Amino acid sequence: MKGIKFLVTAFTASLLMDASAQTNQKTVSQNPFGLVYGGALTENVKGQVSIHPVRYQLHGIEIVANVYTPANYDPSKKYPTLVVAHPNGGVKEQVAGLYAQRLAENGFITITADAAYQGGSGGSPRYVDKPANRIEDIYAMADFMSQYQGVDTAKLGLLGICGGGGYSLKAAQADKRFKAVATLSMFNSGQVRRNGFMNSQTATIQQRLAKASQARAIEAAGGKTQYALTSTAPLTDEQIAKLPFELYREGSIYYGKTHAHPNSSGNYTLSSLMDLMSWDASTNSDLINQPLLMIAGSKADTKYMTDEVFSQAVNAKSKELFLLDGATHIETYWKPAYVDQAVKKLATFYQSNL
Template sequence: MPENQFGLVYADALTENVPGQVNLKTVSYLNTYGIEITANLYFPAGFDELKSYSAIVVAHPNGGVKEQVSGLFAQKLAEAGHVTLAFDAAYQGASKGEPRQTDRPANRVEDIRAAIDYLLTVKGVDAKRIGALGICGGGGYTIEVSKSDKRIKAVATISAFNTGRVRRNGFKDSQVDTILDRFNQASAARAKYATTGEVDYIGELLTHRTHFTQEQLEQIPAALYRDGTQYYGDTHYHPNSQSRYTAMSLQDLMTFDAEDHAELINQPLLMITGDISDTRYMTDSIFDKATGTDDKERIYIKGANHIETYWKPEFVSQEAAAVIRFFGEKLA
């Protein structure tokens, strides 16, 4: 991907602010925990703060940053006339917070709520027309927030990832018999940090762009992780994007589950996933348990795996059309 002044690495990204077109402004604000959040605010073409606009918060995947897929969809929604905000989660990307790559559900939930708080201060934003879009892990956390934050009038996800279920049970529930081992690992990591200040991490740290051979990729069995290694480490690499998370975060992650009380979602709901994606089961589980709304829709993108929904033009075009239609109708 060509570099640009905004650091965006997705296809057809903005390279400059041109009057009369979609414009981008990097902003910062404090969440209620006092952590400084950095975000990209997208304004639709011809934005006039004296007019009234719907606004949409876009939450990025686990390990992702605002310059990748969340920015892609924020830009596309801005092109459709919405004010949008793609932010870096606390402890991630350009946002503050130590230890780095702490990944606790309470933090991620607060990130989305704080993003809504900020949007309400933007002149021209209609507080009664706020939407939320979450991608991958951001999708699971957007589901969680929507249960209780009724400022969100419409909620959508793309390739939703239920982080708590996976950290607890393993991918595809393949490690249920070792749950206690992970709790012990998290507890030991917490004790180490308390006594030495040293942080244990899980997951490879991406420090530079790496080109992976087909042979290397084929050694990774799950399509999610195989495609993710290529996306984050090569084709859509960004220096702020890190695949690791603190081991002590498992104490909070493993007791979280986006499926719990999904019936509390009463807003219009759209969930999109690839029909052959190895994470489809997470979208299906949440969608089926979201019985509190009759206004819900599930879309399967034919032939798409999880990571492919982030960037493949033939899939992105279908997803963009769906979320633009959805928010256009529900936030009218």
């Protein structure tokens, strides 16, 4: 049980486990684009939705991304465009890609990129996870798409999923290129890193900050980078069943089994906690003046985070909280009935506001 308790503490800071090369070979994608979500594209067919792997530089770091173009895409025309930010520990080939593809099916150009230091993108040390970086990733996707053929820069929208939702809210506070912002199963990374999930770790805030500070000192002295997870071996079914929160149990299955990807990792550098624990997605929510749509599962144990931010976004041009009845947090990532509802709502929202 001691090992399980340690893992639970580490997973409180992210979605859960390292879905690395040690994952079950049956779950490794055979998709030519590396996509692991249901209904993923396997080839580009003329006249249909297509995927375009791209690379660009962000402050000297190579970013890998996928751009999805709608059916009968004509680069001489102008299309509303959406930037999609992935969850903590996630990659573009998982849920972010699913929603990017489905929204392209509704006539949008979309992009989703692996965050710097994570996934297939560059950056060293690996798994640096700082809010400022994730927000800069979002700005950079907008920069890149502003130069992409067919993009209508006057009709640029933003979608953030899970941790990407919290970062998208912060990006929208400052970047008014985004004319409409939506979140799906928003996760307030800073709040959870600081207080623990459902405020389960408030008694250890100062101790964890001290460890993060020590980890930075070691790095500054040229020592070995310290990580939150000292073991990245997948959890057993028995260990998963003993995890205390539904988010962690279902997330372990999603990231480690059913939708595992070799570039996806829930690990992060301990020094990142210095930035994460002093950050909060809900601060300055009054700066959001764009139309706002927040989607969450009615049964999600993360819903309290969406509720908090939604209530504080007092200056949004319009705002709506849309609940997927019966859905948990992770089910909004893959379950067809919930994905269909969310995509329909998102498409209508962006069509009305872009």
